Amino acid sequence: MSTVYGRRIKQLSRTIQDNLGDMTKVTEEKLNGLKTIQSFAQQTKVVHEYNQEIKKIFNSSMLEGKLSGIYFSGNGFLGNVTMIGLLVIGTNFIGRGDISIGDLSSFMMYAVYTGSSVFGLGNFYTELMKGIGAAERIFELIELKPKITTSLGEKVKDLTEGDIKFSNIRFNYPSRSDTPVFNNLNLGIKRGEHVCIVGPSGSGKSTISQLLLRFYDPISGGVTVNNHDIKDLNLNFYRSLIGYVQQEPLLFSGTIRENITFGVKDASDEEIAYAAKLSNAYDFIMEFPDGFDTYIGPSSTGSAQLSGGQKQRISLARTLIKHPKILVLDEATSALDSHLEEVVMRNLSQLSREKTGEITILLIAHRLSTIKNSERIIVLNNHGEVVEDGYFSVLYSDPDIGFVFFAAIWGVVVYGPVTSWVQLSHAPAARARALAPSGARLVPVAGGIRITARG
Numbered sequence: 001m002s003t004v005y006g007r008r009i010k011q012l013s014r015t016i017q018d019n020l021g022d023m024t025k026v027t028e029e030k031l032n033g034l035k036t037i038q039s040f041a042q043q044t045k046v047v048h049e050y051n052q053e054i055k056k057i058f059n060s061s062m063l064e065g066k067l068s069g070i071y072f073s074g075n076g077f078l079g080n081v082t083m084i085g086l087l088v089i090g091t092n093f094i095g096r097g098d099i100s101i102g103d104l105s106s107f108m109m110y111a112v113y114t115g116s117s118v119f120g121l122g123n124f125y126t127e128l129m130k131g132i133g134a135a136e137r138i139f140e141l142i143e144l145k146p147k148i149t150t151s152l153g154e155k156v157k158d159l160t161e162g163d164i165k166f167s168n169i170r171f172n173y174p175s176r177s178d179t180p181v182f183n184n185l186n187l188g189i190k191r192g193e194h195v196c197i198v199g200p201s202g203s204g205k206s207t208i209s210q211l212l213l214r215f216y217d218p219i220s221g222g223v224t225v226n227n228h229d230i231k232d233l234n235l236n237f238y239r240s241l242i243g244y245v246q247q248e249p250l251l252f253s254g255t256i257r258e259n260i261t262f263g264v265k266d267a268s269d270e271e272i273a274y275a276a277k278l279s280n281a282y283d284f285i286m287e288f289p290d291g292f293d294t295y296i297g298p299s300s301t302g303s304a305q306l307s308g309g310q311k312q313r314i315s316l317a318r319t320l321i322k323h324p325k326i327l328v329l330d331e332a333t334s335a336l337d338s339h340l341e342e343v344v345m346r347n348l349s350q351l352s353r354e355k356t357g358e359i360t361i362l363l364i365a366h367r368l369s370t371i372k373n374s375e376r377i378i379v380l381n382n383h384g385e386v387v388e389d390g391y392f393s394v395l396y397s398d399p400d401i402g403f404v405f406f407a408a409i410w411g412v413v414v415y416g417p418v419t420s421w422v423q424l425s426h427a428p429a430a431r432a433r434a435l436a437p438s439g440a441r442l443v444p445v446a447g448g449i450r451i452t453a454r455g
Ligand SMILES: Nc1ncnc2c1ncn2[C@@H]1O[C@H](COP(=O)(O)OP(=O)(O)OP(=O)(O)O)[C@@H](O)[C@H]1O
Pocket: 173, 174, 175, 176, 181, 199, 200, 201, 202, 203, 204, 205, 206, 207, 208
C-alpha cells in the first residue's frame, strides 16, 4: 500500500515539475511576443492559454495534496485506533490481574514512541519520493550528452589557409527526418573568395551556414576546411575564427560599446570605431548624446531601444571586430535601406580586397543590391541543388545563363506586395521551371518564357 502510494507521489511530483516547465516556456514565449499579441488583440486568448497551464499545475498539486491527506489521516487514524484498542485490551488484563497499571503505562509509552517513529518514517518516505520524482528530470538533463562537443578536438593552426568544401552532403533536420534539405550537395569555396548564395525561400541557404558552423552534422558527407574535417576540430577554436551574423540580431542589455566588444577582450576605442565604420553604424552611434556608451535595453524582449537596421549594424560590428577569417552573413543587412546596405557591402568588398586571401566572405541574400558586390554567385533551387554557380559578371552578361540567373534572383527578390514579371529570352524552359518560385506562372511567349507572380 505504502509502495503504491510512494510510486504515485513520485509520479505526481514529476508531473508537477513537467507542468512547471511548460508554464515557464509559455510565459517566456508570450512575454517575448507581447507586442505581436497586442497587435492581434489576442490578450484574452493568451491569458486563457496561460490559465490552462496554471490549471494543470493546480490539478496535479491538488491531487498530490489529496493523496498526502488521505495517507497521513489514514496513518493517524490507524495509530489512534491501535492506541484505543491497546487501552481496552490492557484494561481487561489489569482487571484480570494479569498486568499492573505501571506495566500498561510503560507499554503504552513504548507503543507511542514506536508508533510516532514509524509514522515519521512514512513521512520521510513520502518526502523522499517527492524529491526523487522532481530530481529524476534534473538527473535526466544532467546525464544528456551533447552529440556535438565543443571543447574536444584539434586546434589546427593553418585551418583557414585553405578552401571550404561541402562534399556529398545529405542532410535533414533531426525534427524532420522525412524532409531532406540536401540530397547530395557539393560546394567548394576558395580561400579569400567573396561568395553569395541565393535561391528561393526554404531552399537551404541558411542550412549551409548552420552546417558550416557545425550546429548540425550532416547525415552523410562532410564539411572540410583546408582539408580538415570540421568534425575533428575543437569547435570553440574553430567557431572563434568564424564571424556569423544572422538576420535577427540578438543584442544584450548594456551599452553599445559592451555589445560591440562582446566577443573580444580589451578592444581599443580605435578598433571599436573601425568596426562601427565598416558596418556603417558609426554615424548613427555618434548622433546619440552618449555615443558608444548609450544604453540599449535587452533585445530578447523586443525592447532594445534601436531600430531593426541599427541593431543589425551593431551586430555586424560585433562580428567584424573579431577579425574573423570566415565571415558568414545570413541576410544580415536585410533591414537596411538599399543605400545603407550598398555602403556596408562596398566596405566588405573593400575589406575582402585589402585582406586578399585572409578573409572568406559568405553572404546569404535576397536583394540584388547585396548580390552584385559579390564575386561569385551560387544559386540553389527549391530542392537544395546548386543550379547556377559562377562569377557575377559572367552570369550577368551571358544571355543564356544571365537569363536563368535573373529568373533565380527574381524568384527570391519578389516577395512583397509587388506584381512582377520577368521575360526570359533564350532560357531553356526546364531550367526556368526549376528556378521559378512556387505559385509562379510560366507562360511561353515569342522568344522566351514569361514568369508572372501575384504579390
Ligand atoms: N530548425 C529547423 N528544424 C526543422 N526544419 C528546419 C529548421 N530550419 C529550417 N528548416 C527547414 O529546412 C529547409 C531549409 O531551410 P533554410 O532556413 O535553410 O532555408 P533558406 O533558403 O535559408 O530560406 P529563407 O530564404 O526563407 O531564409 C526549409 O524547408 C525549412 O522549413
